[in-house]
Amino acid sequence: MSEFKHVFVCMQKKPPGMPSCGDRGSEQIFMKFQEKLMANPELMTKMAVTPTGCLGPCMFGPNIVVYPDAIWYGNVKPEDVDEIVEKHILGGEPVERLVTGKGKPPGMF
Ligand code: FES
Numbered sequence: 001m002s003e004f005k006h007v008f009v010c011m012q013k014k015p016p017g018m019p020s021c022g023d024r025g026s027e028q029i030f031m032k033f034q035e036k037l038m039a040n041p042e043l044m045t046k047m048a049v050t051p052t053g054c055l056g057p058c059m060f061g062p063n064i065v066v067y068p069d070a071i072w073y074g075n076v077k078p079e080d081v082d083e084i085v086e087k088h089i090l091g092g093e094p095v096e097r098l099v100t101g102k103g104k105p106p107g108m109f
Helices: 027-040 041-045 080-091
Strands: 003-009 047-052 066-067 071-073 099-102
Touching: 003 027, 027 041, 027 047, 027 080, 041 047, 047 066, 066 080, 071 080
Parallel strands: 003 047
Antiparallel strands: 003 066, 066 071, 071 099
């Protein structure tokens, strides 16, 4: 049985000129996760998805982080959600091409 995952999607918006996930399409990413949960209620026993404020590494956004693995994904697009769910949430393997941080946010020492 795969471990339960909790996906946090940054939905932060910021003033013009400041990078933010909310201005780069994170709402569509969150909605795509929600649509997958609605289409497959069994998924609710394997994952939860929560919208959040700023996670820190704004310049890499849209950012999501998956716990308990502490895998950070950056520049995520709605069309990446299927792969994240299939490969990471259900399969336990991060989608390496989108990973920006493991165990800590990108840019942190
Ligand atoms: S606005 Fe998303 S990480 Fe800062």
